[in-house]
Amino acid sequence: MTTRVEKNGLQVAEELATFVETQALPGSGVSAEDFWEGFSDLAHDLAPRNAALLARRDELQDKIDQWHIARRDTAHDPDAYLEFLKDIGYLVPEGEPFHIDTTKIDPEIATVAGPQLVVPITNARFALNAANARWGSLYDAFYGTDAMGSHPPKGGYDKGRGARVVARVRVFLDETFPIDGASHADVRRYHVEKGALLVDDKPLSDPAQFAGYRGRAKAPDAVLLVNHGLHVELVFDRGHVIGARDQAGLADVRIESAVSAIMDCEDSVACVDAEDKVLAYRNWLGLMKGDLSETFEKGGKTVTRALAEDRVFTAPDGGELTLKGRALMLVRNVGHLMTNPAVLLRDGSEIYEGLMDAMVTMLIAKHDLARDGGNSVAGSVYVVKPKMHGPDEVAFTDEIFTRVEAALGMAQYTVKIGIMDEERRTSVNLKECIRAAKHRVAFINTGFLDRTGDEIHTSMEAGPFSRKEFIKRKGWITAYEDQNVDIGLECGLRGKAQIGKGMWAKPDEMAALLEQKIEHPRAGANCAWVPSPTAATLHALHYHKVNVAEVQKKLEAGGKRAYVTALLDIPLATYRRWTREQVIREVENNAQGILGYVVRWIDQGVGCSKVPDLSGVELMEDRATCRISAQHIANWLHHGVVTEAEVGEVFRRMAKVVDEQNADDPLYQPMAPGYNGIAYAAALDLVLKGRQQPSGYTEPVLHARRLEWKAA
Numbered sequence: 001m002t003t004r005v006e007k008n009g010l011q012v013a014e015e016l017a018t019f020v021e022t023q024a025l026p027g028s029g030v031s032a033e034d035f036w037e038g039f040s041d042l043a044h045d046l047a048p049r050n051a052a053l054l055a056r057r058d059e060l061q062d063k064i065d066q067w068h069i070a071r072r073d074t075a076h077d078p079d080a081y082l083e084f085l086k087d088i089g090y091l092v093p094e095g096e097p098f099h100i101d102t103t104k105i106d107p108e109i110a111t112v113a114g115p116q117l118v119v120p121i122t123n124a125r126f127a128l129n130a131a132n133a134r135w136g137s138l139y140d141a142f143y144g145t146d147a148m149g150s151h152p153p154k155g156g157y158d159k160g161r162g163a164r165v166v167a168r169v170r171v172f173l174d175e176t177f178p179i180d181g182a183s184h185a186d187v188r189r190y191h192v193e194k195g196a197l198l199v200d201d202k203p204l205s206d207p208a209q210f211a212g213y214r215g216r217a218k219a220p221d222a223v224l225l226v227n228h229g230l231h232v233e234l235v236f237d238r239g240h241v242i243g244a245r246d247q248a249g250l251a252d253v254r255i256e257s258a259v260s261a262i263m264d265c266e267d268s269v270a271c272v273d274a275e276d277k278v279l280a281y282r283n284w285l286g287l288m289k290g291d292l293s294e295t296f297e298k299g300g301k302t303v304t305r306a307l308a309e310d311r312v313f314t315a316p317d318g319g320e321l322t323l324k325g326r327a328l329m330l331v332r333n334v335g336h337l338m339t340n341p342a343v344l345l346r347d348g349s350e351i352y353e354g355l356m357d358a359m360v361t362m363l364i365a366k367h368d369l370a371r372d373g374g375n376s377v378a379g380s381v382y383v384v385k386p387k388m389h390g391p392d393e394v395a396f397t398d399e400i401f402t403r404v405e406a407a408l409g410m411a412q413y414t415v416k417i418g419i420m421d422e423e424r425r426t427s428v429n430l431k432e433c434i435r436a437a438k439h440r441v442a443f444i445n446t447g448f449l450d451r452t453g454d455e456i457h458t459s460m461e462a463g464p465f466s467r468k469e470f471i472k473r474k475g476w477i478t479a480y481e482d483q484n485v486d487i488g489l490e491c492g493l494r495g496k497a498q499i500g501k502g503m504w505a506k507p508d509e510m511a512a513l514l515e516q517k518i519e520h521p522r523a524g525a526n527c528a529w530v531p532s533p534t535a536a537t538l539h540a541l542h543y544h545k546v547n548v549a550e551v552q553k554k555l556e557a558g559g560k561r562a563y564v565t566a567l568l569d570i571p572l573a574t575y576r577r578w579t580r581e582q583v584i585r586e587v588e589n590n591a592q593g594i595l596g597y598v599v600r601w602i603d604q605g606v607g608c609s610k611v612p613d614l615s616g617v618e619l620m621e622d623r624a625t626c627r628i629s630a631q632h633i634a635n636w637l638h639h640g641v642v643t644e645a646e647v648g649e650v651f652r653r654m655a656k657v658v659d660e661q662n663a664d665d666p667l668y669q670p671m672a673p674g675y676n677g678i679a680y681a682a683a684l685d686l687v688l689k690g691r692q693q694p695s696g697y698t699e700p701v702l703h704a705r706r707l708e709w710k711a712a
């Protein structure tokens with residue numbers, strides 16, 4: 001039973017109230033009276049609007065369902081469909097051209113193109129690591145992964161592999177920082193003379209790439225280079241195990257990696273009540289005040305991790321150059337859908353969680369604004385808002401932020417918005433969505449995972465969808481990705497804001513990342529998501545190869561490539577000549593991913609997991625990937641591609657597979673042979689009740705079942 005305290009008509013769980021009053025408010029410049037009054041007004045005034053927006057989602061979905069049901073046996077008519085979507089107000093008219101006029105944007109968002117790391121905020125160890133992932137060792141990233149084609153051998157340092165890594169990194173240096181008529185591979189000495197870097201006795205082909213050094217000019221401890229705004233630090237240490245063997249004493253190459261990082265309160269966490277929300281908010285507070293630390297066991301040692309300090313160099317002109325040691329941090333709030341029992345309103349209903357996130361995460365960010373040289377040097381707060389459906393919902397977010405700014409005594413538009421372009425009604429109305437928050441837009445990002453889930457749910461009644469792998473290959477997704485960039489550029493985001501691309505969802509496949517993720521900067525994205533610091537370091541190499549600002553200029557000049565009609569091309573299965581094996585394999589794949597993810601969510605409160613697929617490839621699973629898998633099976637069930645009995649049989653078999661995959665986890669509770677646990681029931685609910693879930697989201701089922709588990 002939650003103990004609650006009354007605050008201006010809100011019934012607040014005691015642990016949340018205590019956290020706010022004893023930790024978040026002191027030093028923020030906001031009094032408890034003002035905070036609770038503002039919070040209560042926000043929660044009570046905006047709840048009916050929030051509810052109305054959700055009702056509008058249902059109303060439109062219902063009309064779309066009916067439209068498809070009425071035309072089941074006729075060929076799809078794209079023109080009639082387009083007119084219908086306009087008639088019902090799903091598709092809104094596009095207004096006059098405009099540019100965003102967001103101000104006070106940090107360079108990490110506006111001008112420096114680079115990787116964006118996402119991390120579950122409830123895991124302090126990971127969150128600290130993410131903030132510190134601004135700099136990563138290129139030697140470690142190559143040595144410790146499959147990036148060069150093989151995995152490191154078990155046991156101690158492999159000298160042969162080490163030598164290949166050093167040679168590979170020298171190739172990167174030659175490509176990125178060429179020296180006329182020489183190679184970094186042959187250099188014996190890097191030194192500074194009269195403000196210029198000399199490599200042996202030659203300057204870099206472009207001497208302006210020399211950005212600074214540390215130590216003595218004649219024999220620096222570190223040399224700092226810069227390319228496309230991203231820094232690279234050559235670390236010299238002849239006493240180091242690597243440096244001792246290197247002719248130039250080069251011990252490591254550390255590169256700017258996670259230029260920005262999203263501290264995620266949404267799809268990668270499992271926060272269902274006050275206890276969970278306080279954990280998330282406490283970590284955010286530590287990040288914003290700069291005092292978060294975590295002690296844990298690693299490799300038989302006790303390690304304490306804290307936030308990295310800024311890095312100080314001597315500039316070429318002899319002055320001091322300070323570079324940030326941490327990624328620029330953004331916080332992802334939850335969307336408009338969920339409520340949370342951490343706070344109850346006067347009528348006893350639960351607070352909309354998005355309103356609570358806005359109020360508390362922005363209060364906490366005031367600690368950063370109050371100090372010099374913290375997270376945002378420009379004086380902004382960056383909030384990523386997911387899962388909005390169309391311009392009215394973006395306008396609503398803008399209003400929430402304005403209300404919170406006023407309540408907390410912040411200037412209007414201090415808080416910037418990152419718009420996740422991940423619901424179909426947002427994609428098809430993207431320009432109007434950006435317009436609705438044009439004074440504070442700092443990013444748009446194609447969250448293609450949620451977007452795929454919404455694609456299936458929106459057209460659930462239109463027929464069976466292609467297999468998951470083939471949905472990705474159809475025209476709609478290219479149109480969606482291209483249009484996002486085109487519209488971002490049309491709305492003036494170049495040089496001001498991020499046009500971002502989605503997650504690399506295979507956390508252990510770094511060779512494939514190196515080969516494939518260069519497509520993101522090539523497509524004009526000035527950031528793209530990575531799941532880990534190592535992935536950030538390797539993806540950073542792509543931004544050294546591709547000058548995104550130039551790509552964006554070319555795309556702008558080339559004009560629009562994608563139109564809404566292409567986005568509306570529903571990726572239904574065309575021939576449906578699947579063999580029974582193919583159908584069952586597809587369901588197995590989806591069921592296994594759902595079960596592997598959900599069992600940790602429900603039983604252990606882990607919101608993002610690595611789950612091996614049936615061929616053994618580890619996949620990042622979060623609520624968005626789970627949404628796709630669940631909606632896919634729900635769609636095939638609904639259209640009779642597979643029966644409920646078959647799905648039940650596959651689930652039982654896959655539960656055994658997942659049990660085996662987790663056999664080494666002492667906290668793990670097997671699902672088989674009883675199949676009567678809460679987690680198993682949750683996984684089945686997601687599928688069997690999938691069609692009835694709002695927009696096909698997984699949150700309602702997961703929250704309800706996790707609360708049930710906690711109560712039990």
Ligand SMILES: CC(=O)SCCNC(=O)CCNC(=O)[C@H](O)C(C)(C)COP(=O)(O)OP(=O)(O)OC[C@H]1O[C@@H](n2cnc3c(N)ncnc32)[C@H](O)[C@@H]1OP(=O)(O)O
Nearest residue numbers: 118119126129130267268449503531532608609610620624
């Ligand atoms: C659709 C969407 O919304 S995508 C956005 C949501 N997804 C995410 O946020 C993905 C974030 N990534 C993760 O949570 C994790 O990388 C997972 C779950 C995919 C894999 O986790 P694990 O299996 O524990 O990773 P693994 O064992 O390979 O590596 C753990 C190490 O990497 C670090 N690490 C892994 N991911 C991250 C991360 N995102 N940020 C910072 N550090 C990380 C950990 O700190 C740990 O290092 P440490 O021992 O020094 O602390």
Ligand SMILES: O=CC(=O)O
Nearest residue numbers: 447448449450624
């Ligand atoms: O949030 C990201 C997505 O792909 O969904």
Ligand SMILES: [Mg+2]
Nearest residue numbers: 422447450624
């Ligand atoms: Mg998403």
